[in-house]
Amino acid sequence: MKLPTYFISHGGGPWPYMEDLRRAMHALEVSLVDIPHQLPEKPKAILMISAHWEETSFRVMSNPWPGMVYDYSGFPEHTYKIRYPAPGMPALAEQVVSLIRQAALPAQLDSQRGFDHGAFAPLAVMYPEADMPVVQLSLRTGLDPAEHLALGRALAPLRDEGVLIIGSGLSYHNLRRFGPLAKEPSSSFDDWLQDSLVASSTTERVARLIHWEDAPSARIAHPREEHLLPLMVAAGAAEGEVASCVYHEENIFGGVVASSFRFGAIDN
Numbered sequence: 001m002k003l004p005t006y007f008i009s010h011g012g013g014p015w016p017y018m019e020d021l022r023r024a025m026h027a028l029e030v031s032l033v034d035i036p037h038q039l040p041e042k043p044k045a046i047l048m049i050s051a052h053w054e055e056t057s058f059r060v061m062s063n064p065w066p067g068m069v070y071d072y073s074g075f076p077e078h079t080y081k082i083r084y085p086a087p088g089m090p091a092l093a094e095q096v097v098s099l100i101r102q103a104a105l106p107a108q109l110d111s112q113r114g115f116d117h118g119a120f121a122p123l124a125v126m127y128p129e130a131d132m133p134v135v136q137l138s139l140r141t142g143l144d145p146a147e148h149l150a151l152g153r154a155l156a157p158l159r160d161e162g163v164l165i166i167g168s169g170l171s172y173h174n175l176r177r178f179g180p181l182a183k184e185p186s187s188s189f190d191d192w193l194q195d196s197l198v199a200s201s202t203t204e205r206v207a208r209l210i211h212w213e214d215a216p217s218a219r220i221a222h223p224r225e226e227h228l229l230p231l232m233v234a235a236g237a238a239e240g241e242v243a244s245c246v247y248h249e250e251n252i253f254g255g256v257v258a259s260s261f262r263f264g265a266i267d268n
Helices: 019-024 026-038 090-102 117-126 145-161 179-199 202-210 229-236
Strands: 005-009 045-055 058-061 107-110 134-140 163-169 243-252 256-263
Touching: 005 026, 005 229, 005 243, 019 026, 026 117, 026 243, 026 256, 045 058, 045 090, 045 117, 045 229, 058 090, 090 107, 090 134, 090 145, 117 134, 117 163, 134 145, 134 229, 145 163, 145 202, 145 229, 163 229, 179 202, 179 243, 179 256, 202 229, 229 256
Parallel strands: 005 163, 045 134, 045 163, 058 107
Antiparallel strands: 005 256, 058 134, 243 256
């Protein structure tokens, strides 16, 4: 049975491991907890495309027991000792590299990479027992939206094999304009996302994503687009399929409007 794909707004830093941040992100937590219940069957593995990993070619985590990458600063000491002990899946990593290369895109295995917070923070909420095999896949420097849509298309066959594809970023990511200053630009960009992903035809959706910089407040919402590009992968892997909003909040981070989306119908 074909699994849907997701683009999730993953929250801030190691938030599930901090009581105050976890309370502030309650609505996000509820949405993430619900994702496993939306699926028609339990995945055999997760392929996670995180905004926090970029390489000159697409790189795929191949360690059977991945370590951790604490890619944040200024958080309490205990958040630098977090362990999310989910297993990797080397066979899936090799399959991912093969699919990407078949699409004439550059890819290689990476045996050293560990889980960054774009992966382990949402997964700690979705699968707190860490018993789901997880493979991370990097973005490619240059952050070409068309190339990342093509990456998603290349990965689409995995959906028929029980692999859950998740793009993990944020629908608004301007650290200098969080709080009240974020309200207007994040709202206008979110309106564009809702219209482009949910209300538009699937053909128009692709065109809009390729030209996302034409959206209202685009470069205010994403001065640098690494937190948006995981969306392209999720959308490309479910091209031509219906999209729906599975999380929407209008006051996260003190004023940010943020959303998450699912691609593909649910028949469970």
